[in-house]
Amino acid sequence: LAKTTQPISMDSYEGQEVNITCSHNNIATNDYITWYQQFPSQGPRFIIQGYKTKVTNEVASLFIPADRKSSTLSLPRVSLSDTAVYYCLVVFFGNEKLTFGTGTRLTIIP
Amino acid sequence: NAGVMQNPRHLVRRRGQEARLRCSPMKGHSHVYWYRQLPEEGLKFMVYLQKENIIDESGMPKERFSAEFPKEGPSILRIQQVVRGDSAAYFCASSPRSTGDEQYFGPGTRLTVT
Numbered sequence: 001l002a003k004t005t006q007p008i009s010m011d012s013y014e015g016q017e018v019n020i021t022c023s024h025n026n027i028a029t030n031d032y033i034t035w036y037q038q039f040p041s042q043g044p045r046f047i048i049q050g051y052k053t054k055v056t057n058e059v060a061s062l063f064i065p066a067d068r069k070s071s072t073l074s075l076p077r078v079s080l081s082d083t084a085v086y087y088c089l090v091v092f093f094g095n096e097k098l099t100f101g102t103g104t105r106l107t108i109i110p
Numbered sequence: 111n112a113g114v115m116q117n118p119r120h121l122v123r124r125r126g127q128e129a130r131l132r133c134s135p136m137k138g139h140s141h142v143y144w145y146r147q148l149p150e151e152g153l154k155f156m157v158y159l160q161k162e163n164i165i166d167e168s169g170m171p172k173e174r175f176s177a178e179f180p181k182e183g184p185s186i187l188r189i190q191q192v193v194r195g196d197s198a199a200y201f202c203a204s205s206p207r208s209t210g211d212e213q214y215f216g217p218g219t220r221l222t223v224t
Contacts, residue, residue, distance in 0.1 A: 034212060043114075043201050043215030044153065087153065089213075098143065098166075103152040 004090055004101040011107045018075045022088035022101045025069055031091040033064060033071045038085045038103075047086075048073065075106075083108045112137070114216035115184075116202050122222045123192050131187040131219045135204030142185045143203045143213060144177060153201065159185060192223045 005023040012018045027033070032051050036044035048055060050062040050071070061074040075082060088101040115134040123129050135142050144156040155169040159179040170177065174192075179185040189196055199218045205211035 036215075041199075041218075041220075043203075043218050045215070046212050049212055085152075098155045098158065100145075100153040100155065 004088060004099050006086075006088060006101040006104045008102070009105040009107070011109055012078055013109050014079055015077050018078050018082075018106060020073045020075075020086050020104045020106065021070055022073070022090075023070045024088070024090045024099075024101075027068050028091045033062070033068075034089045035060070035062065035071075035073045036087045036089060036100075038087065044087060078106075078108050080108050080110060082106065114202060114204050114214050116200075116216035116219050118219060119217060120220050120222070122224060124224055125193055126191050129189040129192050129196070129221055129223075131189075131200050131202075131221070133185040133187070133202030133204075133216060135185070135202075136214050139204035139206050139214070141205045141207065141211070142179050143205075144185075144187050145201045145203065147199045147201060147218075149198070156187075189221075192221070194223045197221055197223045 032049050034049040035047045037047050038044040048057055048060045048062045050064050052064050055062045063072040071088060083106060085103045085105050087103050090099055114136055117132050121129055133142060140161050142159045145153045146156055147153050157170050157177045158166040159177060161179055162181050174190045176188045187200060199220050201215055201218045203213035203215045205213045
C-alpha cells in the first residue's frame with residue numbers, strides 16, 4: 001500500500017537550519033517529489049521539486065537518496081515567517097495516485 | 111497572469127442542499143485537481159481532470175460527489191445532499207501538463223454545512 005510519512009511537528013529556533021524528511025515507498029520511476037508550504041486558511045504554495053540527488057533554489061534544498069524511498073527538505077536559516085505546515089507530494093507507481101504526505105507543522109521560536 | 115481562482119471563498123449550506131464549487135485554472139493549464147482538507151488535517155486527493163475527461167477519481171466518495179471540467183468554463187465540484195461531515199476546505203490546483211508538474215493552488219472554498 002502506497003504511503004507517505006512525515007514527522008507530525010518540529011520546533012526550531014530562528015536562524016537555524018531545518019531538515020524535514022518524507023518517507024515514501026513505491027514511488028513512480030519517472031516522477032518527481034514536490035514540497036509545498038501551507039499557511040493557515042491558504043492554499044499550499046510550491047517550494048521545490050526534484051527527481052534525484054540534490055536540488056537547490058533560492059528558498060530551500062531538496063535531498064533525494066539513490067533509492068528515492070525518502071526525501072529531505074532543507075530550509076536554511078529559518079525565520080518566524082517560516083512557521084507553517086510542510087507537505088511532500090509524490091506520485092505512486094502503477095496507479096498514478098497523487099498522495100500528499102501527512103504534513104509537518106513547523107514552529108519557529110524567536 | 112492570474113492565478114488559480116476559486117469561488118465562492120466561503121459557502122454555507124444546510125443539510126440536504128447542494129454545493130457547487132468552481133475552479134478556474136491558470137491560463138494555459140489543462141489539468142485540474144481537487145483536494146479536501148478537513149479541519150486540522152492534511153490534504154486528501156479527490157479527483158484529477160483534464161479538459162472534458164476525468165483521469166482519476168479514486169479519491170472521490172462514491173456517492174453524492176461529482177466533478178467536471180468542460181471544454182469551456184471552470185471546473186465544477188458538486189456535492190449533492192450535503193451532510194455535516196462535508197464541512198471542509200476544498201482546494202483546486204492546476205498544472206500545465208501531467209501529474210508530475212508543479213501544481214498551482216487556489217485559495218480554497220470553505221464549505222460549512224449547518
